[in-house]
Amino acid sequence: MRMLWLLLLTLTSISHAGQIKPFTSDGCSGFPDGTLQQQELWLSCCTEHDKTYWQGGSFQQRLDADLTLKECVSAIGEPVIAELMLSGVRVGGSPYWPTQFRWGYGWPYPRGYQTLASDPSLSTHKDNTMTLIITGLVALIALLHIYFLVLEMFLWDKPYGRKTFNLSKEFASASKTLAANQGLYNGFLAAGLIWGLLLGNAGTAILLFFLSCIVIAGIYGGLTVSKRILFIQALPAAIALGLLFIV
Numbered sequence: 001m002r003m004l005w006l007l008l009l010t011l012t013s014i015s016h017a018g019q020i021k022p023f024t025s026d027g028c029s030g031f032p033d034g035t036l037q038q039q040e041l042w043l044s045c046c047t048e049h050d051k052t053y054w055q056g057g058s059f060q061q062r063l064d065a066d067l068t069l070k071e072c073v074s075a076i077g078e079p080v081i082a083e084l085m086l087s088g089v090r091v092g093g094s095p096y097w098p099t100q101f102r103w104g105y106g107w108p109y110p111r112g113y114q115t116l117a118s119d120p121s122l123s124t125h126k127d128n129t130m131t132l133i134i135t136g137l138v139a140l141i142a143l144l145h146i147y148f149l150v151l152e153m154f155l156w157d158k159p160y161g162r163k164t165f166n167l168s169k170e171f172a173s174a175s176k177t178l179a180a181n182q183g184l185y186n187g188f189l190a191a192g193l194i195w196g197l198l199l200g201n202a203g204t205a206i207l208l209f210f211l212s213c214i215v216i217a218g219i220y221g222g223l224t225v226s227k228r229i230l231f232i233q234a235l236p237a238a239i240a241l242g243l244l245f246i247v
Helices: 002-015 043-055 059-075 079-092 125-154 159-165 171-173 178-198 199-224 228-245
Strands: none
Touching: 043 059, 059 079, 125 159, 125 178, 125 199, 125 228, 159 171, 171 178, 178 199, 199 228
16 A cells, blocks of 8 residues: 555646756657658658657647648658558547657656646647546546445445345345445545546546556456446446547
8 A cells, every 4th residue: 555655646746847858769669751762852841740749739739740740751752651641640649648659758757738838828729628527527437436334334335235145144244344344445536536627637646547447457356257347337437538538
Protein backbone atom coordinates (compact mmCIF):
# COMPACT_ATOMS: atom_id res chain seq x y z
CA MET A 1 0.00 0.00 0.00
CA ARG A 2 2.83 2.41 0.84
CA MET A 3 4.36 1.85 -2.60
CA LEU A 4 1.00 2.63 -4.23
CA TRP A 5 0.72 5.98 -2.47
CA LEU A 6 4.34 6.85 -3.27
CA LEU A 7 3.67 6.11 -6.94
CA LEU A 8 0.56 8.25 -7.01
CA LEU A 9 2.23 11.14 -5.19
CA THR A 10 5.11 10.98 -7.66
CA LEU A 11 2.74 11.09 -10.62
CA THR A 12 0.91 14.04 -9.13
CA SER A 13 4.09 16.00 -8.47
CA ILE A 14 5.30 15.36 -12.00
CA SER A 15 2.01 16.58 -13.45
CA HIS A 16 2.33 19.86 -11.54
CA ALA A 17 5.82 20.70 -12.84
CA GLY A 18 4.80 23.29 -15.41
CA GLN A 19 7.75 24.54 -17.52
CA ILE A 20 8.13 23.68 -21.18
CA LYS A 21 11.51 22.23 -22.21
CA PRO A 22 13.63 23.64 -25.07
CA PHE A 23 12.52 22.44 -28.48
CA THR A 24 13.99 19.17 -29.76
CA SER A 25 13.10 17.06 -32.76
CA ASP A 26 13.75 13.41 -33.58
CA GLY A 27 12.83 13.89 -37.22
CA CYS A 28 10.04 11.58 -38.27
CA SER A 29 10.01 9.63 -34.97
CA GLY A 30 11.17 6.23 -36.19
CA PHE A 31 9.62 6.64 -39.65
CA PRO A 32 12.09 7.15 -42.53
CA ASP A 33 12.96 10.79 -43.16
CA GLY A 34 12.92 10.24 -46.89
CA THR A 35 13.47 7.75 -49.69
CA LEU A 36 16.63 5.73 -50.35
CA GLN A 37 17.58 8.20 -53.05
CA GLN A 38 16.63 11.34 -51.09
CA GLN A 39 17.06 10.39 -47.47
CA GLU A 40 15.74 13.67 -46.05
CA LEU A 41 12.99 14.29 -48.60
CA TRP A 42 10.20 14.99 -46.10
CA LEU A 43 12.31 15.68 -42.99
CA SER A 44 11.41 19.39 -43.02
CA CYS A 45 7.72 18.43 -42.88
CA CYS A 46 8.36 16.31 -39.80
CA THR A 47 10.39 19.05 -38.13
CA GLU A 48 7.60 21.60 -38.59
CA HIS A 49 5.14 19.01 -37.30
CA ASP A 50 7.34 18.46 -34.24
CA LYS A 51 7.36 22.19 -33.48
CA THR A 52 3.60 22.09 -33.15
CA TYR A 53 3.59 18.84 -31.17
CA TRP A 54 6.30 20.16 -28.85
CA GLN A 55 4.14 23.04 -27.61
CA GLY A 56 0.84 21.15 -27.69
CA GLY A 57 -2.54 22.81 -27.42
CA SER A 58 -6.14 21.87 -28.14
CA PHE A 59 -7.59 18.79 -29.87
CA GLN A 60 -8.33 20.86 -32.99
CA GLN A 61 -4.77 22.21 -33.10
CA ARG A 62 -3.41 18.68 -33.06
CA LEU A 63 -5.75 17.63 -35.87
CA ASP A 64 -4.73 20.69 -37.91
CA ALA A 65 -1.04 19.90 -37.34
CA ASP A 66 -1.50 16.31 -38.51
CA LEU A 67 -3.40 17.39 -41.64
CA THR A 68 -0.69 19.97 -42.38
CA LEU A 69 1.91 17.19 -42.17
CA LYS A 70 -0.09 15.13 -44.65
CA GLU A 71 -0.41 18.08 -47.04
CA CYS A 72 3.31 18.85 -46.79
CA VAL A 73 4.38 15.29 -47.64
CA SER A 74 1.77 15.06 -50.41
CA ALA A 75 3.04 18.31 -51.94
CA ILE A 76 6.46 16.80 -52.54
CA GLY A 77 4.90 13.97 -54.53
CA GLU A 78 4.41 11.26 -51.87
CA PRO A 79 0.64 10.94 -51.26
CA VAL A 80 0.84 7.30 -50.11
CA ILE A 81 3.56 8.11 -47.58
CA ALA A 82 1.46 11.08 -46.47
CA GLU A 83 -1.52 8.83 -45.72
CA LEU A 84 0.67 6.38 -43.78
CA MET A 85 2.18 9.17 -41.73
CA LEU A 86 -1.22 10.67 -40.98
CA SER A 87 -2.47 7.30 -39.71
CA GLY A 88 0.65 6.89 -37.58
CA VAL A 89 0.48 10.27 -35.89
CA ARG A 90 -3.26 10.03 -35.25
CA VAL A 91 -2.78 6.75 -33.38
CA GLY A 92 0.64 7.29 -31.82
CA GLY A 93 0.54 11.01 -31.11
CA SER A 94 -2.07 11.06 -28.34
CA PRO A 95 -1.04 13.26 -25.40
CA TYR A 96 -1.81 10.36 -23.08
CA TRP A 97 0.90 8.05 -24.43
CA PRO A 98 4.02 8.57 -22.26
CA THR A 99 6.29 8.88 -25.30
CA GLN A 100 8.82 11.45 -26.47
CA PHE A 101 6.71 12.29 -29.53
CA ARG A 102 3.27 12.72 -27.92
CA TRP A 103 1.19 15.86 -28.38
CA GLY A 104 2.68 18.47 -26.04
CA TYR A 105 5.91 16.52 -25.50
CA GLY A 106 7.72 19.68 -24.47
CA TRP A 107 5.70 19.73 -21.25
CA PRO A 108 5.92 17.29 -18.32
CA TYR A 109 3.68 14.23 -18.71
CA PRO A 110 0.72 14.16 -18.54
CA ARG A 111 -0.56 17.44 -20.00
CA GLY A 112 -3.47 16.32 -22.14
CA TYR A 113 -5.17 18.86 -24.36
CA GLN A 114 -4.54 22.32 -22.95
CA THR A 115 -4.61 25.55 -24.88
CA LEU A 116 -1.54 27.72 -24.50
CA ALA A 117 -1.83 30.51 -21.95
CA SER A 118 -1.06 33.09 -24.64
CA ASP A 119 -4.09 32.07 -26.70
CA PRO A 120 -6.96 30.78 -24.55
CA SER A 121 -9.46 31.48 -27.34
CA LEU A 122 -8.31 28.32 -29.16
CA SER A 123 -10.34 26.04 -26.89
CA THR A 124 -12.89 24.18 -29.02
CA HIS A 125 -16.35 22.81 -28.46
CA LYS A 126 -15.07 19.37 -29.44
CA ASP A 127 -12.49 19.45 -26.65
CA ASN A 128 -15.16 20.33 -24.12
CA THR A 129 -17.52 17.65 -25.41
CA MET A 130 -14.90 14.90 -25.20
CA THR A 131 -13.89 16.07 -21.73
CA LEU A 132 -17.52 15.88 -20.60
CA ILE A 133 -17.95 12.40 -22.09
CA ILE A 134 -14.79 11.04 -20.42
CA THR A 135 -15.56 12.76 -17.12
CA GLY A 136 -19.12 11.42 -17.14
CA LEU A 137 -17.99 7.87 -17.91
CA VAL A 138 -15.29 7.89 -15.22
CA ALA A 139 -17.75 9.33 -12.69
CA LEU A 140 -20.20 6.55 -13.59
CA ILE A 141 -17.50 3.93 -13.05
CA ALA A 142 -16.64 5.48 -9.67
CA LEU A 143 -20.32 5.38 -8.64
CA LEU A 144 -20.51 1.77 -9.78
CA HIS A 145 -17.63 0.84 -7.48
CA ILE A 146 -19.23 2.71 -4.60
CA TYR A 147 -22.30 0.57 -5.27
CA PHE A 148 -20.09 -2.53 -5.15
CA LEU A 149 -18.71 -1.31 -1.82
CA VAL A 150 -22.22 -0.98 -0.34
CA LEU A 151 -23.27 -4.38 -1.65
CA GLU A 152 -20.22 -6.21 -0.35
CA MET A 153 -19.68 -4.38 2.93
CA PHE A 154 -23.24 -3.81 4.13
CA LEU A 155 -25.69 -5.90 2.11
CA TRP A 156 -23.77 -9.13 1.46
CA ASP A 157 -25.79 -11.27 3.90
CA LYS A 158 -29.01 -9.27 3.51
CA PRO A 159 -31.84 -10.42 1.20
CA TYR A 160 -30.92 -7.90 -1.54
CA GLY A 161 -27.25 -8.85 -1.44
CA ARG A 162 -27.96 -12.59 -1.45
CA LYS A 163 -30.33 -12.16 -4.39
CA THR A 164 -27.85 -10.02 -6.31
CA PHE A 165 -25.02 -12.54 -5.95
CA ASN A 166 -27.24 -15.65 -5.85
CA LEU A 167 -25.95 -16.70 -2.42
CA SER A 168 -27.34 -19.06 0.17
CA LYS A 169 -27.92 -17.65 3.64
CA GLU A 170 -25.25 -19.94 5.09
CA PHE A 171 -22.58 -19.06 2.51
CA ALA A 172 -23.29 -15.32 2.78
CA SER A 173 -22.92 -15.46 6.55
CA ALA A 174 -19.69 -17.47 6.36
CA SER A 175 -18.08 -15.21 3.71
CA LYS A 176 -19.28 -11.86 5.06
CA THR A 177 -15.85 -10.76 6.29
CA LEU A 178 -14.14 -11.64 3.01
CA ALA A 179 -16.80 -9.77 1.06
CA ALA A 180 -16.38 -6.69 3.25
CA ASN A 181 -12.64 -6.72 2.56
CA GLN A 182 -13.32 -6.91 -1.18
CA GLY A 183 -15.82 -4.08 -0.90
CA LEU A 184 -13.25 -1.88 0.80
CA TYR A 185 -10.89 -2.34 -2.15
CA ASN A 186 -13.67 -1.27 -4.50
CA GLY A 187 -14.03 1.84 -2.38
CA PHE A 188 -10.35 2.63 -2.84
CA LEU A 189 -10.75 2.29 -6.62
CA ALA A 190 -13.68 4.70 -6.55
CA ALA A 191 -11.71 7.14 -4.40
CA GLY A 192 -8.80 7.02 -6.84
CA LEU A 193 -11.05 7.84 -9.79
CA ILE A 194 -12.69 10.72 -7.94
CA TRP A 195 -9.28 12.04 -6.96
CA GLY A 196 -8.14 11.96 -10.58
CA LEU A 197 -11.29 13.78 -11.73
CA LEU A 198 -10.90 16.51 -9.10
CA LEU A 199 -7.34 17.22 -10.28
CA GLY A 200 -8.49 17.87 -13.86
CA ASN A 201 -5.72 17.50 -16.46
CA ALA A 202 -3.20 17.01 -13.67
CA GLY A 203 -5.05 13.85 -12.66
CA THR A 204 -4.78 12.05 -16.01
CA ALA A 205 -2.00 9.72 -14.85
CA ILE A 206 -4.03 8.82 -11.77
CA LEU A 207 -7.06 8.00 -13.92
CA LEU A 208 -4.94 5.86 -16.21
CA PHE A 209 -3.54 3.95 -13.23
CA PHE A 210 -6.86 3.23 -11.51
CA LEU A 211 -8.75 2.47 -14.73
CA SER A 212 -6.00 -0.01 -15.65
CA CYS A 213 -6.36 -1.65 -12.23
CA ILE A 214 -10.11 -1.98 -12.76
CA VAL A 215 -9.67 -3.49 -16.23
CA ILE A 216 -7.15 -6.05 -14.94
CA ALA A 217 -9.31 -6.93 -11.94
CA GLY A 218 -12.38 -7.19 -14.16
CA ILE A 219 -10.66 -9.52 -16.61
CA TYR A 220 -9.39 -11.71 -13.78
CA GLY A 221 -12.83 -11.80 -12.18
CA GLY A 222 -14.44 -12.60 -15.51
CA LEU A 223 -12.10 -15.54 -16.05
CA THR A 224 -12.27 -16.93 -12.50
CA VAL A 225 -15.71 -16.00 -11.15
CA SER A 226 -18.28 -14.90 -13.72
CA LYS A 227 -18.16 -13.65 -17.30
CA ARG A 228 -20.64 -10.94 -16.30
CA ILE A 229 -17.80 -9.14 -14.53
CA LEU A 230 -16.12 -8.59 -17.91
CA PHE A 231 -19.09 -6.52 -19.06
CA ILE A 232 -20.04 -4.88 -15.76
CA GLN A 233 -16.55 -3.94 -14.54
CA ALA A 234 -13.85 -4.39 -17.19
CA LEU A 235 -15.65 -3.10 -20.29
CA PRO A 236 -16.65 0.39 -19.03
CA ALA A 237 -13.14 0.97 -17.67
CA ALA A 238 -11.59 -0.24 -20.94
CA ILE A 239 -13.78 2.17 -22.91
CA ALA A 240 -12.74 5.05 -20.66
CA LEU A 241 -9.08 4.08 -21.09
CA GLY A 242 -9.52 3.93 -24.85
CA LEU A 243 -11.08 7.40 -24.95
CA LEU A 244 -8.22 8.84 -22.90
CA PHE A 245 -5.68 7.41 -25.35
CA ILE A 246 -7.28 8.02 -28.74
CA VAL A 247 -8.75 11.52 -28.39
